[in-house]
Amino acid sequence: MTKVRADQLDKALAKGLSPIYIVSGDEPLLVQEACDTIRAAARAAGFCERELYHNEPGFDWGQVLSSANSLSLFAERKLIELRLGNGKPGDKGAKALLEYAAAPAPDTLLLLAAPKLDGSTQRSKWFKGLEQAGCFVQIWPVTAQQLPRWIGQRLRRAGLKADSQAQEVLASRVEGNLLAASQEIEKLKLLVEADGFVTAEMMSTVVADSARYDVFGLVDKALHGDARGAVKNLHGLRGEGTDATVVLWALAREIRTLSQVAYACEQGQNFDWAAKNAGVWDKRKPLIKTALRRLKSPLLQVLLRKANAIDKAIKGMHNADPWGELLDLTLNLAGTVSLHPRVQKLALTRAYS
Missing domain, CATH: 1.10.8.60 (Helicase, Ruva Protein; domain 3)
Structure with a gap:
């Protein structure tokens, strides 16, 4: 299978159409535009009929094979578009795709659109079967810097x-x-x-403020030490009606990971080994290492206790504003000490009294 970036797609299509295209990525706009580009090239090449299928529970894969191998009464060439909602065709779908990939219909173009396909999916038999005949358009996210x-x-x-x-x-x-x-x-x-x-x-x-806030973005900004960006994200989450419990879950989970890695390193373990044992992905290791330069075990233990107190506040067991406490937690995680340690200790003592 030819692997093509989205910005290379026009040139690849100009050289000729492949019988199979897989467009995969987590950026809906870019996935949609890549599919639009392939459809336009297909129409120009005489694929005038289009059939659209969604891989939903109970989907009949037989109808895809039947359609691909049947001649149309209205057009000589046909585009079959299949939306893999979760990127997993299941056992029946995998078998059908392998069968089709072994002998693609000469007057049919198969276009599969899917979210990001992980490594295990790309190593699967159905995906490897399609490699022999098709083109894989992998959509990469646009980073903040890009x-x-x-x-x-x-x-x-x-x-x-x-x-x-x-x-x-x-x-x-x-x-x-x-x-x-x-x-x-x-x-x-x-x-x-x-x-x-x-x-x-x-x-x-x-321009309207159309920011897409998410808890993972909040965590990453805090780990980067971007206190201003983290606070903006936190306010955005609150404004969008996000449950405080979800925000606390994301922050507390990251603090526990940091604490586990910090403790292991203090006991003499290599950072990479400690991070692996804590379940840190390789691409997140630099972010964790950067955060641990300013966040040491004693402070992380205080932040874990504060997270516990926030949980009590959310459940009505502690008289405090959960969002105000989440703001303090976020600032401290980003490296901005919002309260003197003695005041922090007093607040935590009251939370458990």
Whole structure:
């Protein structure tokens, strides 16, 4: 199977169509656009009929094979699109895909759209079977560092110009929500004057705050030491109606991991081994190591006790504002000591009294 990045897809399609395409990733907008590009190329090549299937419970895989191998009364070529909602076709689906991959129908193009496929899925028999005949379009997420550049490219495609400050304004407002960024750019096309230049002031005025907040983003910002970003994320979660218990769960889980790794290292274990034993993924090791440079075991034990007190506050067993306490916990995790240790100790003592 040819592996192609999303930005290489146009060139790959210009060289000719593959009988099978798998588009996989966790960025819905980019997955949708990649599928749109493949559909357009298929239509231009005479695949005028399209059938869409969703892999839902009870899905009949036989109808896909039957459709792929049957001639259409209305078109010589057919595009069959299959949405793998969870990226797992199941035993029957795996068998059907292997059977199809062994002999793809000559006048049929199969397009599979799926969320990010993990390593074990990519090593599965059905996926490897498709490798022999198809093209794998892997959609990678746009990182915070890449987002301003991505926005700049989208603005130029829309016929607009913006300086780096304006791009940063939009990036800060949408915080990783690519669909929101795309929608704001479409709105700017209607509002910006003929010269197409967007200033930072105009961007601030026009663009809504469409940030997509999540508890994992909150944790990562805190571990990075980005207190300001973490607090903004925390307020966003509260504003979106996120349950305080969910936020506490994410923070407490990370503090327990940090505490476990810190203790093991203090006992003489190698960091990589300690992190592995604590279940830390390789790509998160640098983040954990950075956080442990400022967060030592004594402070982490205090933060765990504070998390326990917040749990009591959420359950009504301790007279305190859970969100105010979560703010303190977030600030301390980010390296900003919000309370003197003696005051912190007194507060915790009261929580257990």
